[in-house]
Amino acid sequence: MNYWLVKTEPNTFSIDDMEKNRIEAWDGVRNYQARNFMRDQMRIGDMVLFYHSNSKPSGVVGVCKVTSEAKPDHTAFDPESMYFDPKSSPENPRWILVELKFVKRLPRLVSLAEMREVPELATMNLLRKGNRLSIMPINKEEFSIILSLANN
């Protein structure tokens, strides 16, 4: 099983929305590296940390689970969608999505600042300067450290 972290701006889609919807198609990903992670390495049952970016404070707020294989991101075909991409077509989809299922909220938010203080987390992609990936792999240790921080 693999572990992941996904970012979202809570103004756009928050853990509240995730909890309410229970299952959400993770559409709108328009970055090749993030897409390739979803396409090549994400599997049903993988665990996902849910991260609020551009927030006060930014941090990890919940846990989700991958509940589908990668499939075409239909929002790319819709001229009305803010994620429309004329270079993607149903015959030859450029972008994909997976479905995420709400698992739980963390007892409290684990902030970026707090994660930076934990030496074992220093290698996380999330904490690296200039990191802009919206979907990134993490390892099992990082996943459990962050969960245990939230329980302190």
Place this chain on the structure above:
DNA sequence: GCCAACGTTGGC
């Protein structure tokens, strides 16, 4: 709101 870092685009 600022701006550094990074990805993408397109002219050549």
Place this chain on the structure above:
DNA sequence: GCCAACGTTGGC
């Protein structure tokens, strides 16, 4: 294939 210009991300 290089690289300047541009757009976006996201912490602060």
